[in-house]
Amino acid sequence: xxxxxxxxxxxxxxxxxxxxxxxxxxxxxxxxxxxxxxxxxxxxxxxxxxxxxxxxxxxxxxxxxxxxxxxxxxxxxxxxxxxxxxxxxxxxxxxxxxxxxxxxxxxxxxxxxxxxxxxxxxxxxxxxxxxxxxxxxxxxxxxxxxxxxxxxxxxxxxxxxxxxxxxxxxxxxxxxxxxxxxxxxxxxxxxxxxxxxxxxxxxxxxxxxxxxxxxxxxxxxxxxxxxxxxxxxxxxxxxxxxxxxxxxxxxxxxxxxxxxxxx
Amino acid sequence: xxxxxxxxxxxxxxxxxxxxxxxxxxxxxxxxxxxxxxxxxxxxxxxxxxxxxxxxxxxxxxxxxxxxxxxxxxxxxxxxxxxxxxxxxxxxxxxxxxxxxxxxxxxxxxxxxxxxxxxxxxxxxxxxxxxxxxxxxxxxxxxxxxxxxxxxxxxxxxxxxxxxxxxxxxxxxxxxxxxxxxxxxxxxxxxxxxxxxxxxxxxxxxxxxxxxxxxxxxxxxxxxxxxxxxxxxxxxxxxxxxxxxxxxxxxxxxxxxxxxxxxxxxxxxxxxxxxxxxxxxxxxxxxxxxxxxxxxxxxxxxxxxxxxxxxxxxxxxxxxxxxxxxxxxxx
Numbered sequence: 001x002x003x004x005x006x007x008x009x010x011x012x013x014x015x016x017x018x019x020x021x022x023x024x025x026x027x028x029x030x031x032x033x034x035x036x037x038x039x040x041x042x043x044x045x046x047x048x049x050x051x052x053x054x055x056x057x058x059x060x061x062x063x064x065x066x067x068x069x070x071x072x073x074x075x076x077x078x079x080x081x082x083x084x085x086x087x088x089x090x091x092x093x094x095x096x097x098x099x100x101x102x103x104x105x106x107x108x109x110x111x112x113x114x115x116x117x118x119x120x121x122x123x124x125x126x127x128x129x130x131x132x133x134x135x136x137x138x139x140x141x142x143x144x145x146x147x148x149x150x151x152x153x154x155x156x157x158x159x160x161x162x163x164x165x166x167x168x169x170x171x172x173x174x175x176x177x178x179x180x181x182x183x184x185x186x187x188x189x190x191x192x193x194x195x196x197x198x199x200x201x202x203x204x205x206x207x208x209x210x211x212x213x214x215x216x217x218x219x220x221x222x223x224x225x226x227x228x229x230x231x232x233x234x235x236x237x238x239x240x241x242x243x244x245x246x247x248x249x250x251x252x253x254x255x256x257x258x259x260x261x262x263x
Numbered sequence: 264x265x266x267x268x269x270x271x272x273x274x275x276x277x278x279x280x281x282x283x284x285x286x287x288x289x290x291x292x293x294x295x296x297x298x299x300x301x302x303x304x305x306x307x308x309x310x311x312x313x314x315x316x317x318x319x320x321x322x323x324x325x326x327x328x329x330x331x332x333x334x335x336x337x338x339x340x341x342x343x344x345x346x347x348x349x350x351x352x353x354x355x356x357x358x359x360x361x362x363x364x365x366x367x368x369x370x371x372x373x374x375x376x377x378x379x380x381x382x383x384x385x386x387x388x389x390x391x392x393x394x395x396x397x398x399x400x401x402x403x404x405x406x407x408x409x410x411x412x413x414x415x416x417x418x419x420x421x422x423x424x425x426x427x428x429x430x431x432x433x434x435x436x437x438x439x440x441x442x443x444x445x446x447x448x449x450x451x452x453x454x455x456x457x458x459x460x461x462x463x464x465x466x467x468x469x470x471x472x473x474x475x476x477x478x479x480x481x482x483x484x485x486x487x488x489x490x491x492x493x494x495x496x497x498x499x500x501x502x503x504x505x506x507x508x509x510x511x512x513x514x515x516x517x518x519x520x521x522x523x524x525x526x527x528x529x530x531x532x533x534x535x536x537x538x539x540x541x542x543x544x545x546x547x548x549x550x551x552x553x554x555x556x557x558x559x560x561x562x563x564x565x566x567x568x569x570x571x572x573x574x575x576x577x578x579x580x581x582x583x584x585x586x587x588x589x590x591x592x593x594x
Binding site: 002005006009012013016017020021084085086088089090091092093094095260261262263 | 357368
């Protein structure tokens with residue numbers, strides 16, 4: 001009970017923060033627009049996707065990449081709170097030990113919901129659309145949000161170990177860029193050289209992207225799906241990753257939080 | 264009645280033992296009393312408060328705070344203490360009200376209880392008008408008041424204030440002192456750290472002086488001053504007067520070393536015999552035609568105590584502190 005109340009109180013504080021510091025929100029919303037437009041118009045003509053048009057192909061990839069970057073906000077938020085002594089304040093209160101992290105990761109879902117909304121609207125403007133049923137589309141969005149949520153616990157854990165905004169930003173670039181590029185996000189897998197292609201097939205980002213394309217109906221009818229099991233069953237494979245990441249990193253982060261007093 | 268705070272043998276090292284922040288510190292705050300922990304920057308004051316408020320786990324040592332074991336029941340301790348210090352900040356994006364309301368909810372109050380308590384504290388600390396503005400725009404004094412208000416949300420029995428008035432202008436400091444005295448009058452037990460001797464003198468029932476993580480003196484302000492001997496005479500010479508002449512004329516009256524401040528032409532020395540001696544000092548100077556613009560008798564301040572105990576003033580200077588840090592590392 002106290003866990004839920006405490007988490008809600010912390011989440012509410014973070015939401016107030018989103019409203020009071022709208023600069024962050026502007027960045028959160030502008031960068032996805034920029035990505036959609038850049039890729040659609042710069043690469044759109046250069047990259048050929050057999051049987052489909054690139055904009056249809058592209059949007060799911062951009063979604064996957066953007067929600068991954070959204071997790072960076074969790075890390076940055078926690079690092080800031082550590083530096084400013086807010087976490088120390090929370091730790092001096094009789095709170096549930098997981099409430100601060102659960103409240104933060106929970107409230108950061110709002111960032112991702114907003115950026116998905118903005119990207120979808122921008123996508124519609126450049127000629128993308130959803131060709132599936134409403135439940136399927138909803139499932140697509142939920143899958144993206146769940147993946148982002150699980151990944152935000154990784155960033156929370158990192159931020160508790162290295163509470164520096166600069167380090168978090170750089171580290172997340174180093175990790176997220178390769179992960180989201182060595183995948184089927186922006187180019188068809190067949191174009192990648194051998195070893196990279198294997199990595200990309202089993203990369204969870206590829207699965208998320210593939211699953212989202214399926215659920216949005218963005219795959220052309222009769223499109224060839226790679227033989228890898230991960231891409232034959234992208235929804236299941238994505239869910240497995242979501243569970244694995246969450247089950248490992250949520251307890252790790254909470255444990256780390258509890259041990260902050262031992263530094 | 265048991266003590267509000269009673270800890271023994273606190274040891275804390277940082278950087279894998281290289282920096283010894285605390286080297287076996289004992290602290291006791293009797294129920295309803297104020298303990299002043301006095302020391303220069305880097306003496307270990309903040310580390311001590313962090314341990315007492317469960318934010319840090321000591322390498323060694325144990326104790327009881329507000330009736331609960333510090334290491335075994337930290338959450339029980341947290342329910343019964345209030346903490347204010349720069350290392351445990353209020354959130355500057357939130358308004359004063361939102362901060363206090365949030366703390367109330369996290370102490371387990373209902374929404375309406377937390378609202379009532381937040382408004383009550385804002386009024387008590389003269390922040391009602393500013394209550395709906397983000398704390399970011401507060402003046403230093405307002406922010407410190409909000410900080411202290413945050414420590415009081417759950418009406419704790421034991422309050423820790425870490426350098427509550429550092430950086431405040433004199434007027435804000437006096438205001439905060441008044442509030443702190445009121446808290447104690449209402450029955451709270453309080454541990455207060457400060458670099459300001461005047462502050463400890465005003466507020467604390469007893470004082471522990473620490474330096475390099477160790478207690479170097481303890482007692483009431485009066486006891487500490489008595490340790491240092493009797494009154495001192497303080498003289499300021501008229502510009503142009505020879506300090507050397509004055510010094511040799513006064514040697515017969517001084518019961519200890521004569522301290523000279525060349526720049527301000529000031530002399531300071533301990534004497535026996537109070538005002539009688541002061542009169543004799545002035546007569547002697549007059550007979551030697553040495554003019555003064557100011558002369559007076561004063562009791563030793565905690566500053567004098569500190570200087571004689573540590574060899575440097577309470578404010579310390581940077582070079583001395585860095586040397587101290589080096590020493591600690593070698594140990």
